[in-house]
Amino acid sequence: MSALPMAGAPVNTNLVGLTKNDYRGNPTTLCQGCGHNSISNQIIAAMYEMSILPENVLKFSGIGCSSKSPTYFMNRSFGFNSLHGRMPSIATGALFGDHTLKGIGVSGDGDTASIGMGQFKHIMRRNVNMVYIVENNGVYGLTKGQFSATAERGLELKKQGTNPYMPVDICMEAVISNATFVARSFAGNPKQVKEILKAAFAHNGIAVLDIISPCVTFNNQENAYHSYAWGKDHEEPLHDITYIAPRNEIMLEREMNEGEIREVTMHDGSVVILKNLEKGYDPTDRFEALRALDEAQRNNWLATGLIYINTEKPSLNETYNLVDTPLNRLTEADLRPAPAMIDKINALMF
Amino acid sequence: MNNVVNDFSITVGTKNGSGSSTANNTILRAIFKMGIPVSGKNLFPSNIQGLPTWYTIRASKDGYLGRREEQDIVIAINPDSFTKDLASVAPGGAFYYADDIKLPITRADIALYPMPVKELVKKDPNIPSDFRDLVGNMVYVGVLAHMIGIDIEKINAALTFHFKGKQKPIDMNFNAVKAGAEWAKANLEKKDPFLLEAMDKTEGLIMADGNTAAAIGSIFGGAQFVAWYPITPATSLAEAMNDYFPMLRKRDDGKHTYAVVQAEDELAAIGMSVGAGWSGLRAMTSTSGPGLSLMTEFAGLAYYAEVPIVVWDIQRIGPSTGLPTRTSQADLSFVIGMGHGDSDSVVLMPGDINECFDFGWQAFDLAERLQTPVFVLSDLDMGMNQWMSKPFAYPSTPMDRGKVISEKGLEELKGNWGRYLDKDGDAIPYRTLPGNKHPLSPYFTRGTGHDEYAKYTEDSVVFHRNMQRLKQKFITAKQYVPKPVTYTSKGSTVAIMAYGSTESAINEARTQLEGDHGIKTDFMRVRAVPFPPEVDEFVKNYDQIFIVEMNRDGQLHQLLRLAFPEFALKLKSVAFGDGMPASAKWIREGILEKHAQNTVKAISTKPERKNTSKKTMTAKRGSKGVK
Secondary structure (H helix, E strand, C coil): CCCCCCCCCCCCCCCCCCCCCHHHHHCCCCCCCCHHHHHHHHHHHHHHHHHCCCHHEEECCCCCCHHHHHHHHHCCCCCEECCCCHHHHHHHHHHHCCCCEHHHEEEEEEEHHCCCHHHHHHHHHCCCCCCEEECCCCCCCCCCCEEEECCCCCCCCCCCCEECCCCCCHHHHHHCCCCEEEEEECCCCCCCHHHHHHHHHCCEEEEEEECCCCCCCCCCCCCCCCHHHHHHHEEEEEEEEEECCCHHHCCCCCCCCCEEEEEEECCCCCCEEEEEEECCCCCCCCHHHHHHHHHHHHCCCEEEEEEEECCCCHHHHHHHHHHCHHHHHHHHHHHCCCCCHHHHHHHHCC | CEEECEEEEEEEEEEECCCCHHHHHHHHHHHHHHHEEEEEEEEECCCCCCEEEEEEEEEEECCCEECCCCCCEEEEHHHHHHHHHHHHHEEEEEEEEEEECCCCCCCCEEEEECCCHHHHHHHCCCCCCHHHHHEEEEEEEEHHHHHHHCCHHHHHHHHHHHCCCCCCHHHHHHHHHHHHHHHHHHHCCCCCCEEEECCCCCCCCCCEHHHHHHHHHHHHHHEEEEEEECCCCEEEHHHHHHHHHHHHHHCCCCEECCEEEEEEHHHHHHHHHHHHHHHHEEEEECCCCHHHHHHHHHHHHHHHCCCCCCEEEEEEECCCCCCCCCCCCHHHHHHCCCCCCCCEEEECCCCCCHHHHHHHHHHHHHHHHHEEEEEEEHHHHHHEEEEECCCCCCCCCCCCCCECHHHHHHHHCCCCCCCCCCCCCCCCCCECCCCCCCCCCCEEEECCEEEECCCCCCCCHHHHHHHHHHHHHHHCCCCCCCCCCECCCCCCCEEEEEEEEHHHHHHHHHHHHHHHHCEEEEECCCCCCCCHHHHHHHCCCCEEEEEECCCCCCCHHHHHHCCCCHHHHHEEEECCCCCCCCCCHHHHHHHHHHHCCCCCCCCCCCCCCCEEEEEEEECCCCCCCCC
């Protein structure tokens, strides 16, 4: 990794003067062809294109294959690889340290929907200001191929036999738990992943991204819900999604689509443009979101796109009415009450 | 009959949730305001309403604040515990009871005082009928005031404080007190020896509970982040932070320099605290045994990842279906190695209300200096009961934020920095904080699978080296933790060691051991793990040392034996856990029993005694200690 721009041939830089290399991480140690790597690459691309200063991002993860990936992107961001299922609490506390920072958390289906279900639900209630990515492959990779809670009923795995339980739908759980941004995508559709990542990053509050990310080693049979083949065949985008940054100069060169268009203005003035494919899907309608998810489930579709968004709710740090200076830059003068206060306190102790 | 002045106990038996705590606190505060050393302990069940509950007050001219087992005066208001309460009165004691309880009186060796509680309250037209039970408690306050000599004006002062000057409730309650006192004057004849007389021994002292003290101390320590989950007896600590933050950290712009988050469970409470500690905040959580067990995995991670946090453990008895509202000192063994794999915990053990305040701010300094979790072990008796104490003292040293490198620092180092590099030879590395804008400041945090530069590795040599450094850091901690408090006198060959809230009961037992049995004892109250060098010195110096603690297995005893195997034979456990606060009686009896058993006499080298703490040097700290 080179931390500072290298001398030599001119390179492309973004608005904050960084090259794409400044957003890279260590070489991946995941399996070749793993969907997770594709997601890491889209994070790098999205952050570079959005001209986000890496030092302004905190990376979090729990435990599992997915949770290893924060080392594969953005070496110039602080990161915390925490405990299995406990990323939400670490992130919640850490983001109080400096409210100007934004979190990117990477979790998996085991880390989120099994051991971490409790913390997952509560971080949504709190609307912590971070992007919460679930790299969802329906299987435990690091422990070599057990069913996860998102595995579909009837799935057959080599050593495990047939999965007898109903799956957890991450997006449905997120919508029900009052998440303010919920999207689903497919690692095999990098363009959509990147646009959703950008919109999620611009969102003020929790943005849950359920990204179906096939496990090439333990769960990539053609008929499995979390496989490449199944994903490609069954993906049913709710819309085309385009993210446009608040400043015109970094507007993407991509052509706007004709047709029925819905704009969602984000907190920072950026815009997400959704081009509806079939029905007039309204992602600001919570009931509609649940209906669409239920319909997709019943029809065996992989409904992708922005499923639900609410830009009205304050994020957690806003709720706490914190001082403008980041809390972790306050000094003794701000934090220790004046000597006179000790007498006042003692007078109350009777 | 000789009067017994300022040296007896009063126990009130009522029903949980009947509002008796106002009455009992009023008695406590009034006695305190009379200048008489006093303590109050709530002995309550895990229940919101209906089960029997007791409040015991002890007046002690000598300043002993520990529980007194002998019940000199008992007030019975609850029919359900009446028979038990009657039986509990010490011979020659006094028994006050509500006269509407129609149960047999089986004692002739005590003074009996029936009180027409219901009747008196009914007579007062100013008391609404739904307030009668609540205010009825004040009738026994009034009767007692007349019979034992509580200054009625001090009762008024106590009520004024309790109701924050609101005249209506003050009057309603004070009228009931007066009615009780007047009735007692007209109808009761004093037949017991217990009396109060004003003293000047509480001048300049305060009255507080340990949880409030800990909360305020933490705020003076610059606490910025508190995540917690409700659990008795720790709840009132976090709630006190919510109460006092707005006053103590008030700003003109109305914005907050702190955050208190009620988490969904203890896993999240400590997780959030670890996150906040990692990002540079003074972060803490508070809990009790069961919550602590849920926090174990994070405690281990914080130890390995070297994240400063403060964890207050208000100890109580075991599971929630055990005796969750009874006091205990049984978490020490669990806390010292809390985590997974090799791990060492820095543990602070406050022994009184003042130390709850002091350790409140000092714990943050230690955690940030050492970059490790610091556990503070209080207990229910200290945390939830009212204790008289010296006033809180403003922190004597500036905040120690430990080894943190800013943007400027990184410039100066030209980026030559490693998160886990032992640059100073004290095993404590430097850290940067999230939000630092220098491109070389960020590092990736994980457990132990990293090298000195926080780069991922599973290399066994690097791992081993890092684990050795962590061990070394624990030794470095010895110079920073609070030193023990020691009471010595010439010629003792026997000593007592203990920690926490038992000090006053132990000092009382020491007086009795010397006076009644001719056994002179020295006493060390340890205040931290790892043990600082003063503990080594002390252990060497005696033929026998009794380790007094409130648990079954003698946990401090075990820890001392591990630390000092060469002295294991002379370390005797006097451990007892029944949920009740320590009393001088069981300490004395426990020591006498072990003392008699002591046939193998350890070799006495009769070394020169050294003063082992500041407190030994203060002359007024004799063998009989008033806090």
